[in-house]
Amino acid sequence: MDPTLLVLGALALSGAAATVAGCAEDLESDVGSQSNPNSQVQLGPQMGNIHRYFNKAISGEPVSYGLYVAAAGAVAWALLNMGLNVPIALIIGSGIAAFVHGAYSVSSYLGRIVGQSQNFGQPVYMDVVLSHLGPIVGHGFIAVFCMLLAAYLATSVLGNPFPLPLVALIFGITVGAIGSSTGDVHYGAEREYQKYPFGGGVPVANQGDIDIKAEYGIRNGMDSSYFCSKLGGPLTGLTFGLIIFLDGWRGIIGEIVGGDLVSKSIIAIVVGIVIVAIAAYLNRMVEVYARKKYGPYTDR
Amino acid sequence: MSHGGGGHAAELYPENQVIVIGAILAIVGMYISQFFPQVSMLLGGLLASGATVAGANTTRRVAAYGLGTGVPSIGMVSLGLGAISTLAGVLLAGVAISQFNLPKELLYGIPIIVTVVSIVLGYIVGKLTVNPIGMKIPIMVESMTKLSLMGALSILGFCAAYAGGFYPDTIIEGTVKNGVIGLAFIAAGMAILHPFNACLGPNESHKRTLLLAIACGFITWFMFSIAKLDIVSSVASILLWGIVYREFVKQSLKDACSVLYTPELPKKEM
Structure with missing residues (x-):
């Protein structure tokens, strides 16, 4: 088969894997309630x-996703x-990572809750631990497997020179960073502070006053x-998939249009700048x- | 300090004692990996987790000055310094032998060279955080030195256990070129930062943090055992991990104000 077609197919597959992984x-x-919303849950x-x-x-x-995917990658390798x-x-590697994920999750719940249990009267809810562990480990397994698949494609088909682990x-x-930066916006201030007006942020006076009902x-x-x-x-997944996909196209357009290495690179950079400008404009519009x-907040 | 971070509760064991024991265990583990490669993962990996336990213990002391948001950064700094010192120490010995015609026996001193390099690097970075950056933490220099040392010892410990020795060729071929050093960086980093990051709070206790630190050390050893496809050490590590983790869970449930199995909120005292 034509190698360019194979590369395009691998690129599309890793874009799809990244979308599922991000979601x-x-x-x-x-x-x-990891990362951003966590400090409010803690308060x-x-x-x-x-x-x-x-x-x-x-x-x-x-950092935590770096650990899971690296562990999965080393085992799979x-x-x-x-x-x-x-x-x-890949599945056995992701399974080991899911086990590590579960072990770290339970220890962090018990540690954080017991760490302020006596002073503030927060009980340990064992039913929360047991019922939440499944969704955490399951979703984590899907994310790790998809990222591992993308990493495997990158090293075996797309010509990434670095070793799989x-x-x-x-x-x-990367997937942790995208999940944290895009996804947390939908949970953090919006969900934990649902009783406060939209668009106001979280003033210091309201911190820790989270919705419990x-x-x-x-x-x-x-x-x-x-x-x-x-x-x-889904938006997080879409963001991550688009990043992988558009970034791949950036290089491919340069490859198709440009002649020598310098013009290829310049075209790739220009296409990148155009994509960023369009994305920034759309973001501002939304x-x-x-x-x-x-929002109750208008221009004043 | 009694605010968010906690961690100034009574210490079960003095910090320096834990550091010395952790460092000695890790260095002995490296020599075992070097001279008995057939048991490198079984004993070298086990002893390398001593370094992560000692690192986690130091993290507990220095991170108690913050609110809890900086704990992961401290673990990453520790392992960053550790990775640089490990590679520098391992390569320095090789370069010194080839350039200055020193005896080949110098290679046996690699764990000591890495120790010295990491202590010097940690001290310099600690001084920099105090002077131009201006962090007002009294134990900063001391703690950065210890964290750098423990980061380096845990990386070299696990890498030597994986590769079966600490000679420059063994480390470069066996862990750097195949990327396993990336796992050493992040897994040992989590084992150093996670115990205090998980257990912090006003009711933090040294016993629970240390138990979790040992469990995290063992699960790191387990990851390396699996990655090396070493069945004996995988089984040994997961058994030991299970025993310590069970103890941690039992201790946590004992220390909690109450353990509930039903979705009910305790009545608020107004």
Whole structure:
């Protein structure tokens, strides 16, 4: 088959894998209230809000996903060298990463809750631990597997010169960073502070005054994930997929149009700048539209 | 200090004692990996987790000055310094032998060279954080030195256990070229930053943090055992991890004000 076609197919497949990974990663971090929203969950009991959120304080998402995907990558790489076929090696690697993920999750919930239990009367909810662990590990497994697949494609088809464990580490850090920067916006201030007006941010006086009641019953991490699965998760996936996809096209357009290396690089850079400019303009339009339509805050 | 970070609760063991024990264990583990490569992962990996435990213990002391948001950064700084010192130390010995015609036996001193390089590097970075950057943490220089040392020892410990020795060729071929040093960086980093990051708070106790630190060290060892496809050490590491983790969970449930299995909120005292 034509090698260019193969490369295009691999690029599309890694874009699709990145989309699924971004979505699963964001929903997983919402179940556990990881990274950004975590500090508010942590402050809750100190402000008198005894809550049933899962407090998954495993560092930030980039670092923790770096760990899972790197662990999965190292194991899969070892199994591939042993001669195991590719899908099974990737699945076993992701399985080991899911196990590590679960171990770290439970320890962080118990550690953080017990760390302020006596002073502020926050009980340990074992049913929260047991019921949330499945969605956390499951979504984490999907995210890790997809990133590992993208990393495998990058090293085997797309000609990435670095070894699989290292590429996996970098890809894990990337998916964590995108999930944290894009996804948390939909959960953090919007969901935990639903009782305050939209668009006001979180003033210091309100910090820790998180919502503990759900639409029905007492709120837990699953409600947050359910809420975010409508827009936050898919948007995170779309963002990450677009980044991989558009970045790939940037190079390919340069490859097709340009002649020598310098003109190829210049075309790739110009295309990149054009994409960033369009994205920035669209972002500004959406922001202005949302503030006008939903927010009480107007231009003064 | 009694605010968000906590961590100034009574210490079970003095910090320096933990540091010395952790450093000795890790260095002994490296020599075992070098001279008995057939048990490098079983014993070298086990002893390398001593360095991550000691690093986690130091993280507990220095991070207690913050609110908890800076704990992961401290772990990453520690492993960043450690990665640089490890590579520098390993390569320095090789270059010194080829350039200055020193005896080949110098290679046996690589763990000591890495120790010295990491202490010097950590001290310099600690001084820089105090002087131009202006961090007002009294134990900053001391802690950066210890963190750098523990980062370097855990990286070299796990890499030597994986590659089966600490000679420059073994480390470069066995862990750097295949990218396993990336796993050493992030897994050992998490083992150093996670215990205090998870357990912090006003009711933090040294016992729980240390138990979790040991569990994290063992799970790091488990990841390396699996990546090396070493069945004996995988089974040994997961068993030891299970024992310590169970102890941590039991201790946490004992220390909690109450453990509930039903979705009910305790009544607020107004």
